[in-house]
Amino acid sequence: MxxxxxxxxxxxxxxxxxxxxxxxxxxxxxxxxxxxxxxxxxxxxxxxxxxxxxxxxxxxxxxxxxxxxxxxxxxxxxxxxxxxxxxxxxxxxxxxxxxxxxxxxxxxxxxxxxxxxxxxxxxxxxxxxxxxxxxxxxxxxxxxxxxxxxxxxxxxxxxxxPAQPSFYAGQSGVKKYRHGAGGTDSFLGKCIFYSIPLWIGELWRSAYGDEAALRLMQRSFERPWAALRINARHTDGAALHAVLAAPQAEGRASAIAGLSGAATESGATEQDSLQYHTDIADRVDKNENNEGQGNGHKPVAIGQWGLAFAPGTMPREALGLDLRQWLARGALSWQSAGSQQALLALGLDRWHEPVWDACAGHGGKSTALMEWGVPVSLCTDRSFARLRGLPTQCATLGLPVPPHCLADAIRPPVGQWPGHILVDAPCSGLGVLGRRPDIRRREPQHLAELEVLQQNMLRVLADILQPGRELAYITCTLNPAENERAVDQLLENNSDLTIERQWQTGHSHPWLEGMFGAVLRKKG
The missing domain is CATH 1.10.940.10 (NusB-like)
Known part of the structure; x- marks a missing residue:
C-alpha cells in the first residue's frame, strides 16, 4: 500500500x-x-x-x-x-x-x-x-x-x-541495530533503551568513557526542560522575574502547547541568552540551584534573568497575563537554558566593544547580549528565512535593530572588524537530542562535512579578528572533533591566538543541554 x-x-x-x-x-x-x-x-x-x-x-x-x-x-x-x-x-x-x-x-x-x-x-x-x-x-x-x-x-x-534496561540486552532482535558497527550486546541494548543510534553511543564512549556515555544517553532520552529569558530592560522585568522565580503551586503549572517539551530554535518555543557572575554559572553546572524542583516546582535560575522549568512546570500566566502576552509585549523570550548558560559561562555579557554575530540565525543570542547592554553592531547569517525576523524581534523587545545582512561566515561581508566576533557554528547538535530528537535520524557521514565547515569558519574569522579582540566559538554538540580539536587546530595554525576561556556542560548534569564554547584572544 x-x-x-x-x-x-x-x-x-x-x-x-x-x-x-x-x-x-x-x-x-x-x-x-x-x-x-x-x-x-x-x-x-x-x-x-x-x-x-x-x-x-x-x-x-x-x-x-x-x-x-x-x-x-x-x-x-x-x-x-x-x-x-x-x-x-x-x-x-x-x-x-x-x-x-x-x-x-x-x-x-x-x-x-x-x-x-x-x-x-x-x-x-x-x-x-x-x-x-x-x-x-x-x-x-x-x-x-x-x-x-x-x-x-x-x-x-x-x-x-519494556521499562527495564535489562530487557534490551542480549535480545536476538538487537543484532539488526548494529549497522555494521561494533559494541557488545549490553552496550547496544543500552543504546536501544535510551533510543540513541549506536554510532552516537560509540562516539561518546570512545571520547568520554563508558560512564559518561551512559549519562549522556540518559540525559538525551529525558524530556527537555523549558527555559525563558526575562528582558532586563523591560519596565515589568523585575516584577515578572520575581513572580516566575517563585515556587509554583500545584495546579498552576502547565505544559503549555509548544513550550514544555517541544522547544525549538525559532519563535515556536526558543531563542537565546543572559547576565551573571561565575559563581552562579558554577551552581548551574553542578546542578546546585535546583532545590525544590519536586515539591512546589521551583524553577532554576540561569544567571540574573533566566529561568529553567522542569517538564510540565512552566506556569500558564504571571501577573494576570498569559506568558504569550508577555512575549508579545517584549518582556520575555523563549531560550534554552544551555544557550543562556554558554554565553554567561564564557563571559560574553561582559563584552564592551562592538560585537559581530557571524551566525546570527533568528537573533536570539544577539538580542540577549543587547538586553544586557552589550553593543551588537552587526548580525549576519546565510539564511534569509532565519535572519528576516530580527527587526521584528528587536522592535518587540525595545532594542535597536543592528545592521544585518545575508552573508556566509566563510565569505564575510567585512575585511576587518574592530570589535569581538561571536560564531554559534553549525554543528551536529549531539548535545540537544532531547530538544531536537529528529537529529537521531542523521547518519554519521555528515560529521566530516561539518568539521571542515567549522574549521574554515574559524580560520576566516581569526584572520579578520583584530589584536586585543576576542573570538567566541559556540556549538550545541558533544563531539571533540567539533569542539576541543577544532579549537586546538586553530591555535596550532595561529600563534597569535591564545585561549582565554573554555566551557562545556558537565556530563553528569541531569538536564542542561550539552553545549561547548571557547573564547580566543588575538595578541596585541
Whole structure:
C-alpha cells in the first residue's frame, strides 16, 4: 500500500495530527517544521524545502481548529516518538514478525500507540489501544485493525519488562541495530533503551568513557526542560522575574502547547541568552540551584534573568497575563537554558566593544547580549528565512535593530572588524537530542562535512579578528572533533591566538543541554 494513502478518513484530533506530522518528518522536515505545517502555525522552512516535501505537506493536510489540549498532545507525541523511536521500533519488532513491511502510516500509528502505553501514564491504556485500532480500520480495513489490536495486546502482556534496561540486552532482535558497527550486546541494548543510534553511543564512549556515555544517553532520552529569558530592560522585568522565580503551586503549572517539551530554535518555543557572575554559572553546572524542583516546582535560575522549568512546570500566566502576552509585549523570550548558560559561562555579557554575530540565525543570542547592554553592531547569517525576523524581534523587545545582512561566515561581508566576533557554528547538535530528537535520524557521514565547515569558519574569522579582540566559538554538540580539536587546530595554525576561556556542560548534569564554547584572544 502507498504511504500516501489519504488521511482524511481520520477524525482530526491530537493523535491524527501527530501521525500527519511524523509523515512529514519522514519527508525531510524538522519536527518543528512538520508541527507548524500540521497545526497551521507559519514557520520558515528555509532553503531545505523541496517539491517532495511540499507535495507531502499538501497531502498530509492541516488539522485546523484543534483545542489547546489536542495541540499539546500532538506536540508531545511528535517529539516523544522521535525521542524514543529506536526503543519503539525494537518493541514493535518483538510483537510483529515484519513491522517494516507494513504501510508507513500503519507503522507510525502503532509507534504512537506504543509510546502512549509506555510513557503517557495519564492516558488510559484501553483508550490508546482503541484509537490505534480504529485508525488502522479506517485507513486499511479490518485485517490490519486486527494486526494492531494483537500487537498492542501482546505488548501489554509484557507488563513492566519494556521499562527495564535489562530487557534490551542480549535480545536476538538487537543484532539488526548494529549497522555494521561494533559494541557488545549490553552496550547496544543500552543504546536501544535510551533510543540513541549506536554510532552516537560509540562516539561518546570512545571520547568520554563508558560512564559518561551512559549519562549522556540518559540525559538525551529525558524530556527537555523549558527555559525563558526575562528582558532586563523591560519596565515589568523585575516584577515578572520575581513572580516566575517563585515556587509554583500545584495546579498552576502547565505544559503549555509548544513550550514544555517541544522547544525549538525559532519563535515556536526558543531563542537565546543572559547576565551573571561565575559563581552562579558554577551552581548551574553542578546542578546546585535546583532545590525544590519536586515539591512546589521551583524553577532554576540561569544567571540574573533566566529561568529553567522542569517538564510540565512552566506556569500558564504571571501577573494576570498569559506568558504569550508577555512575549508579545517584549518582556520575555523563549531560550534554552544551555544557550543562556554558554554565553554567561564564557563571559560574553561582559563584552564592551562592538560585537559581530557571524551566525546570527533568528537573533536570539544577539538580542540577549543587547538586553544586557552589550553593543551588537552587526548580525549576519546565510539564511534569509532565519535572519528576516530580527527587526521584528528587536522592535518587540525595545532594542535597536543592528545592521544585518545575508552573508556566509566563510565569505564575510567585512575585511576587518574592530570589535569581538561571536560564531554559534553549525554543528551536529549531539548535545540537544532531547530538544531536537529528529537529529537521531542523521547518519554519521555528515560529521566530516561539518568539521571542515567549522574549521574554515574559524580560520576566516581569526584572520579578520583584530589584536586585543576576542573570538567566541559556540556549538550545541558533544563531539571533540567539533569542539576541543577544532579549537586546538586553530591555535596550532595561529600563534597569535591564545585561549582565554573554555566551557562545556558537565556530563553528569541531569538536564542542561550539552553545549561547548571557547573564547580566543588575538595578541596585541
Amino acid at each position: 502507498s504511504r500516501n494513502i489519504s488521511l482524511r478518513k481520520l477524525s482530526c484530533n491530537g493523535r491524527t495530527a501527530a501521525l500527519r506530522a511524523l509523515l512529514l518528518v519522514d519527508d525531510g522536515l524538522s519536527a518543528q517544521q512538520a508541527l507548524a505545517s500540521v497545526l497551521d502555525a507559519p514557520v520558515a522552512h528555509g532553503a531545505s524545502g523541496n517539491s517532495r516535501e511540499k507535495s507531502h505537506t499538501a497531502n498530509a493536510g492541516r488539522c485546523q481548529g484543534l483545542s489547546a489540549q489536542d495541540r499539546a498532545l500532538c506536540t508531545e507525541l511528535v517529539y516523544g516518538c522521535l525521542r524514543t523511536e529506536l526503543r519503539l521500533n525494537f518493541l514493535l519488532g518483538r510483537v510483529l514478525p515484519r513491522p517494516q513491511g507494513l504501510p508507513r502510516p500503519m507503522q507510525i500509528l502503532l509507534a504512537l500507540a506504543v509510546y502512549g502505553l509506555l510513557f503517557q501514564d495519564k492516558v488510559p491504556s484501553h483508550a490508546v489501544v482503541y484509537e490505534a485500532v480504529e485508525q488502522a480500520r479506517a485507513l486499511f480495513g479490518q485485517g490490519l485493525a486486527r494486526v494492531a489490536n494483537g500487537a498492542l495486546r501482546s505488548l501489554q502482556r509484557m507488563g513492566e519488562e
